[in-house]
Amino acid sequence: MSAETAAPVVPAAHAPIVLEKAIVRSPKAPVILGVFALLALLAAFAFPRTGTTRFGLSTSRDSIQLDPIPVSTQPVVAVIAVLLALLAILAAVIVARGRTGKLPLWLTIVFAVLFVVAFLTWAVADGLLPFTGLLVGALGVSTPLIFGALGGVLSERVGVVNVAIEGQLLFGAFSAALVGVATGSAAAALIAAAVAGMLVSFVLAAFSIKYLVDQVIVGVVLNVLVTGLTTFLAGVIDVDKIPASARFATVPIPLLSEIPVVGPLLFRHSLIVYFMYIAVFAVWFGLNKTRWGLRLRAVGEHPKAADTVGINVGRTRFWNVSLAGAIAGIGGAYLALDAIGLFSKEMTNGAGFIALAAVIFGRWDPVRAVLAALLFGFATSLQNSLSAAGVTAVPKEFLLMLPYLITVLAVAGLVGQVRGPAAAGKPYIKS
Template sequence: MSAPVLSPQGQAPQLDTVRSWKTPIIYAIFAVVALAGFAFNAPGGTATFGISAGRDVIQLAPVVVPTVPVGWASALIVTAIAVFSFLQIKGGRKDPRWLPIIYAVVFVIGFLVWVVGSAERTDVSLVGLLAGSVTLAVPLIFGSLSGVLSERVGVINIAIEGQLLAGAFAAAVAASISGNVYAGMLAATVAGVLVSVVLAVFSIKYLVNQIIVGVVLNVLVSGLTGFLFSTVLSRDSQTWNSPPSLPVIQIPVLEHIPILGGILFRQTIVGYLMYAAVIIVYIGLFHTKWGLRVRSVGEHPKAADTLGIKVNFTRARNVMLGGAVAGLGGSFYTLVSVSQFTTDMTAGQGYIALAAMIFGRWNPVWAFFAALLFGFATNLRFVLSILGTPVPGEFLAMLPYVVTIVAVAGLVGRSRPPAANGTPYIKG
């Protein structure tokens, strides 16, 4: 924001810019952490990163990294970026858009080298780490796409957690009864839509606060699925809670590409649908007439209404479409990750998906990469616990949520949601 200030001669007004020091302060805090940990407390020796899987056609040699030089280099680079950011803000300029990406990459490299070099086992498969990160990010990506579809038309979707959980429950039950995984996927999609119908009716038709409706739906789905799990599924798990697993589909030739083969071309159908959903939602929102109408409803519903667009119908349709996407993502938990349903098995992932959407600035592609970041943090927790690192287990358990808080706290102030987001529309 800025306020006009008259010059001493009473001539043309100047703008007194209000500077935000949030980002350079965050940079500085993590630069101190990097200096204290990666540089002054570098473990010595080396860290080894495998970059080829056993089935790759071309086998690449592992990368052996000396911990001390890399630790000092990464710490000094992030410190320099922090200083540069302070100077930019002091001079009334904005940081380049690429700066936080460079900062994050350098910090993660320094952290990986430091923590692997300090572990009992000083070698880790980088391919396995990345492939596991993509797998864990699948429901987050579906959830973030659900949020994008809803909030682009002006409806805040806090109910992503409930949509994912309902999808996981419905997939487990339907696949168990029918013995067909595709019936489970269809049931998951329907369950997500049903949760969204409730959200749409109360927030669009009855004008109830959208955040409250979303929170209530999350609690409702958690309680309902928990009750059914304890009273029905647990008593006869063979009938109700023993779904088959989705098979991994390997694309010939492409799956043997070093590094990328195992990440992109060895997925279940849910994984491939994830890539397709990101592309379709992006093209639909930004390159079609439908997307233009959707975005106009989210930015200026009254103007959209004057042009003949049915605002509330468009909102309800998009909310239900988002529910279908999230419900499909929920099927990952019971048809891919674990072949059964357990109480609250989504474990707050819907809220992380919401953070990914905000971090990605309501853009499907950037939300995809944000979800991958959170998936990486989650997988890194598991990998580091196996390696036997000196990092306390409690900190490792917090890692995905710390990344979520830092990412959103660092960028949400500069992210602008759709102008009419959360505001009900009353015709006339």
């Protein structure tokens, strides 16, 4: 046999080994859905409520008034409970036999919507629930969470764990109130909030990137520092009387704001909320469709490889963490200049930590993180709406713990096993 025709023989012992990625099937998500389906079944058949539940679709400011939608409480709850049980069984089958071992997003969303409808129908039996007001309130509560979640996604995708979202929101709110009182300008107050959030991020970036201090510890310390600093300054400086000129008023979009349900929900807000719509799209587009986003994700996943091709890892991390802080600071401005209209100590009330949970629940994706923030905001708005409607079927203490309960269940139960950015939390030392 000639050398040209001879084929190399690879001994079996040295044959290349192909490793297949193991599929991790976690039963947590189907179990959680099964528990909620069981609760719905108990509400429908063990603790039934009769009567008619009415869902109000119009607000007092709507030019087009719609009559409330009446539904028969017991039959609707029973039908939805059975559907939830079937969806829980389907979820178990998908996780057991699926290729990825994960639940599809659509199934989780459909299950959540059906459960919420069943719960509201059961809880407000023989009453009226202002459903459009509930949704509008949910978007309002979710706005600072969305800004914080977007900042968290940017920071962690570039490789820096951002536990300081709470401090960025709080310092942004204080700075917006302070500048608003001093200047009477809403634009100046908004810029001040962004700068304040950026300053908190400067400290986080400097200690974690340059001095290689543990990022989680730095974030926790910053939260405590900002809480103490703003509490002290608020006691010395009067920031609880923000003039009307420094607050963002509602700016309805002509025609669109008059569409029933959709108009009040999306097109009857202040400029900060409209800016939030733009920020969500900009962060998604920038991360996934631009060279800036590619470099950011490369630094967060494999900083050594990014350094090899000429990307300055430290500089990329520093400026993107600063940008994340500015976005979170604007969320704080919304609290002081729009939602509440004043500054009070610890007014964020843990919103930064819920935003961080939204980042994890959203798997470090901006769109998923926004959906998670909307879920947590809806839980808070639901608590307020049911309390205002005088619902007695659900204990008041349960309503108070509802937002945090949903947060824990979402992150610990539904999110399953996820992997964040590979280099998040790991300092990069140039070799």
